[in-house]
Amino acid sequence: MAKKPASRTAPTRSKLSRAVPKKKPASKKPAPKKSPRAKAPREKLAPKPASSAKIKPKSPAHELLLRRVDYREVAADYAKRLAVHGHLVDLFRRGRAGTYAVAALGMVEPMANQSAREHDLGPRILRRCSPQRILELARSLMALPDCAELPSAVRAADIDWLKISAASEMAAMLDPSRFWVTNLRTVWAHRMVSQNWNAAKADEELRLYRDYERDAAMEFGMWSGLHREVGPSLQRLARLGGEAARAKKAPVGEHPYLWAGSLAAWLFEHRALPAQGAGRG
Numbered sequence: 121m122a123k124k125p126a127s128r129t130a131p132t133r134s135k136l137s138r139a140v141p142k143k144k145p146a147s148k149k150p151a152p153k154k155s156p157r158a159k160a161p162r163e164k165l166a167p168k169p170a171s172s173a174k175i176k177p178k179s180p181a182h183e184l185l186l187r188r189v190d191y192r193e194v195a196a197d198y199a200k201r202l203a204v205h206g207h208l209v210d211l212f213r214r215g216r217a218g219t220y221a222v223a224a225l226g227m228v229e230p231m232a233n234q235s236a237r238e239h240d241l242g243p244r245i246l247r248r249c250s251p252q253r254i255l256e257l258a259r260s261l262m263a264l265p266d267c268a269e270l271p272s273a274v275r276a277a278d279i280d281w282l283k284i285s286a287a288s289e290m291a292a293m294l295d296p297s298r299f300w301v302t303n304l305r306t307v308w309a310h311r312m313v314s315q316n317w318n319a320a321k322a323d324e325e326l327r328l329y330r331d332y333e334r335d336a337a338m339e340f341g342m343w344s345g346l347h348r349e350v351g352p353s354l355q356r357l358a359r360l361g362g363e364a365a366r367a368k369k370a371p372v373g374e375h376p377y378l379w380a381g382s383l384a385a386w387l388f389e390h391r392a393l394p395a396q397g398a399g400r401g
Contacts, residue, residue: 181317181318182317182360184317185387186361188390189364189383189386189387190386191365192370193386194379194382194383195365195370195382197382198373198379201231201293201378202375202378204229204232204293205294208224208232209294211224212224212255212294217250217251217255218251220255221251221254224254225237225242225246225286225290226242227242227243232293233286234305235285235286235289235304236289241282241286244280244281245282245286248279248280249279249282253277254279257273257274257279257287257290258290258294260273260276261273261290261294261299262294264291267291267299267300267351268351270288270291270347271348273287274287275340283339283343284343284347285301285302285304285343288300288301288303288347289301292377292378292381296377297375297377300351300354300381301381304326304388305384305385305388306350306354306380306381307350308322308326309354309357309383309387309388310350310353311326313353313356313357314349314353319387319391322391323391354377354381355376355377357380358373358379358380359376361379361383
């Protein structure tokens with residue numbers, strides 16, 4: 121008979137535990153510290169000067185000057201000029217030579233022709249020419265295509281004592297939208313604007329111009345050249361003066377050349393004001 125295989129009894133739990141070694145619980149190792157990423161170096165900005173915060177931008181020279189103007193006085197002067205303009209236009213249209221000549225040369229209202237009135241030119245002019253010639257000169261001035269051509273018309277008329285300054289006032293009072301005045305005040309204003317709004321330099325140049333007046337031929341040539349230069353300066357003065365006046369809520373004249381004439385006259389009479397040095401204009 122075949123022998124039965126010996127029966128094997130299942131190992132007990134205790135024996136199993138001995139047979140299979142217990143796994144030790146895995147010890148938790150601390151997570152490796154992440155190495156900090158190297159930061160890209162920041163660009164260093166140029167250090168600001170310590171005093172930059174305290175420095176305020178300098179105002180342009182024209183602002184320093186025009187800020188001090190009394191625009192109420194300028195407006196009053198402009199209103200007078202406008203009234204005289206209307207009166208002279210009426211006389212001119214009526215063709216009354218006698219009445220017009222006397223008025224146009226500042227013999228009735230000084231504002232009509234300051235150049236003629238201040239030098240007492242009216243009586244001298246009318247002693248040497250008839251009122252009709254004054255009216256004819258006015259008509260030839262109004263027929264000019266451009267104000268810059270005024271010296272040519274004055275030379276052609278050839279009236280003693282009636283030169284560019286007085287003639288330009290005649291023309292400007294008849295048509296202030298096209299004609300500007302070239303007299304002592306507007307020439308001074310022109311040089312001030314050209315010299316970066318420097319009133320002291322304008323005063324100095326005005327003295328040089330007066331030296332030229334000793335020679336009549338040289339004087340006419342000098343004033344002819346000045347007349348062509350004055351217009352653009354007066355346009356600039358009118359524009360910047362208008363901006364300053366509006367900032368003060370003051371009225372601004374509708375005729376730029378007439379308005380600039382009033383402003384130039386005020387600045388000339390008050391040119392001793394402070395802060396009129398050079399600057400940006």
